[in-house]
Amino acid sequence: MALDFNFTEEQRMLEDSVYKWAMAWLEPQMEHAYEIDEMPKDLFKQTGDLGINGIVFEEKYGGAALGYVETLLAYETIARVSNALSMTVGASQTLCFDNFRRNATEEQKLRVLPKSCTGEWIGCLGITEPNAGSDAMGMATKAEKKGDKYIINGSKIFITNGPVADFMVFYAKTDPAAGPKGISTFFFETAEKKAKGQVKFEKIKKWGMRTSPTALVTFEDMELPEENLIGGLNKGVAVLTSGLCTERITLSGCTLGGQRTCLELSLKYAKERVQFGKPIASFQSIQEKLANMYCNYKAGKFLAYSAAAYCDSLTNKAGGKGTDLDRMAAASLLFNGEVGTKTGLDAIQIHGGYGYTTEYAISRHFLDQKLWEIGAGTSEIRRMIIARELMRDDFKSGL
Template identity: 65%
Template sequence: MAISMAFSDEQKMLADMIYKWGVNWLDPQMEHHDEVDEMPKDFFKETGKLGINGLCIDEKYGGAGQGYTEVLIGTLEIGRISNALSMTWGAHLCLCVDNIKRNANEDIKQRFLPGLCDGTDIGCLGITEPNAGSDAMAMRTTAKLDGDSYIVNGSKIFITNAPVGQVLLFYVKTNPELGPKGMSALVTRIDPAPEGYSCNKIKKFGMRTSPTGELGFNDMRVPKENLVGELNKGVAILTGGLTTERITLSGCALGSAKAALDLSAKYSKERVQFGKPIAEQGQIQYKLANMYCRYETGRMLAFNAAAFVDSLTDKRGGKGTDLDMMAAASLLYCGEIGTQNCLDGIQIHGGYGYCLEYAINRHFRDSKLWEIGAGTSEVRRMIIARELLRKY
């Protein structure tokens, strides 16, 4: 499928608005917040003011009614300044809010979406458990119906935004004997913390401004009207969500791939060794040219996948769909070139690139996540091979 890579005037204005805000508001704070391992306190208030917290959510819930192409523009432009905050924004919007929009009934949408769109509430999504990472279907958290509520027991790990979040969409086994066919999605408020809920912040070497939590559920009650979608039909929600998430979150890695190129090109023209800028050395030019080609190739893969999903009526991926393969390919490639561009960027910066205060170093530490999160590179290759082989 051939698509036009040209953005509309509105899309260009969106990209420009987000990037300029990132340069002016975000960039001056990043070194400090990375060091102290905290999200800037007003981050979601600021993105709320920009009108992007519900970018792909219907206007009647307070969203901006845009598509996944615009969300990808958002993750890319924020990611050029901070990959970690791009992930935090993306986790809120693509992992939590968009899945509520796509799968919940009208009552849940009315109760949860307006606050998530206007910057009052921050969303997060809980799939991963200590013993269920790549094999997410092996999750053990259970929810048993007791009167008017589910009683939830179990745990989740690596949950982006949980330490600062208010709304958690998460998956449980409502009928463990049925395996994946006994899985459901629930949504609950986690701030103020409900009885039986706990969250510990996890320390990480990268993505430090994106808070990550380990969650415990000990007889935590969730009202039964907070069931998202149908009982025991959670797998379709989970896999459908992962598909669009892989496309939109490709922008986080692309943002760092672009930042690595920009920072390195600039530095190489300023840094003088052997009497001339290192940019005049063939070996540096070779790296810069490769960085540019990787970024442009990744951009085409990701925006092609975003345009494809925007063109679909049901926007559903899952086993046996081209969309699943395109989404896996998008994040696989963008994740790996994000790391590679940052590694080349560190090399161009020499010893300075090895120092924590240099932005290239932060982008590298953040970028590595994209070979792991939202299904690892190995899992993405498995999906691509599965769908490819189906066709031959």
């Protein structure tokens, strides 16, 4: 059995360039940006210049034609400085534009994707609704066919990038009586619809993941031509669940990057901080926390990167119900989300009172981690998915 856990030279170079950029451009503005809860202007132009935006897109659309391992690595590396902004980049590029790329027509992709690669356009994805969170299939947003148009009414909540988005992909019921079999996927450019008053994006205040803008989106008789329906009429569930797999795998990078920084900052602090005449790192109860952080990070890293590598090895690179990828993707984010919160808490504890102040970056890393037990399907829902896939009749054990 050949096992090679090393990154390639190209992957190391990617990690290096993203980390240097994040430390030089992002880190100096994070404390203030977090306080005022504003996404740094030009973030997407910067990630566009770095080649992150279209990292898995084909070159003809302006992409780098790399894989989900590289995407995960890029998101992990951004998250070493900002978990929140890594999520924001992922929400635009993986949740919105990559989902669009997998389902739109060639003409539509040639028109839209180059703008996402340069960072001219920011994207968002709308699944969650005020009364349909974990039970996403219970969504109430409706798309009614009138002549050759769809009329959209309803709302979406907690939409990452909503307040700044130029482009949105979302799901709506096209045949409400058919339940999950009556859901379709739509897209639209936001500027024109906002100007006409057909859609509203209202910013939601949060205590964590600040700098990553979140919105309540309301559709009021929003008109869309039929060509803005992608992935097939009433075929939205396959689009949604398949997209959630790449989302859960690559966004595991957000918690991994945060965990790594929590460990690095805690190690440094524990070696420098002296109490009772000794560095606190010499106390066993502090060492226990550091050792746990290390083990969890390494185990989480394996779950995430092995899922990404498995995804890259598939011809269609798609998951969804009844696939091994569904289980692996859910496991990756489940584990990393839960150990991420624990690691964040331990990091604050090691920093003592200083960890409770906003001057120390550790406070942001801690606050951001909790989201990963909730966003992209909660821990409870991920456990249900893992168990469902383990109990599948044709589960052949890839254990």
